[in-house]
Amino acid sequence: MTTRDDASALVLRMQECFNSRQFDEAEGLFTPDYYSHALSTIGFEAGKEVWRQVVTQFPDMRVVAEDVLVDGDKVAIRSSVHGITTPDGATQPTLIEIFRIEDGRLAETWGITEGPDPRAR
Template identity: 80%
Template structure:
């Protein structure tokens, strides 16, 4: 069973891997059968490809966790996105992601983006 502290550290490590562009090191944080509902894909490779695409388009992009809530095997994160030009103003995108954890690794993800979506820039 994953503790609250372990769950919190797991998602913070995932964001650290994204922010430092250590994408290959992030692979160990995900189960082999990890499922991304937004992408409709199994495995972390598709997510890693999206990370590479978005950071190529926005090289200064970073995600910053504002809230991390843990309930059993679920972790919800509200993050702001920094380092991208917001069209027409100062509004930054907000990511809401919910992860299911299995045996200390990220197993499943649901997510939405509020505000300008950096993938559509």
């Protein structure tokens, strides 16, 4: 069983891998059958490709955890997104994700982004 501290650390480690562009290292944080509801994909490979596309478009992008809530095998995280240009030039998007953890790894994710979509420039 994953402890609250371990669950929180796992999600923060995933963000650290994104922010430091250690995408291959992040793969070990996910179960082989990890499911992304946002992408409707199984496995982390599709997520890794999306990460690569996003940082190609926004090389200075990083996410900063604002709130991390743990309940059983679920972790909810609200993160601010920095280092991107938004249509209004001021407001930064907020990312809200829920992860399900299985055997100490990320097994499933749901997510939404609030605020301006930087791709809508």
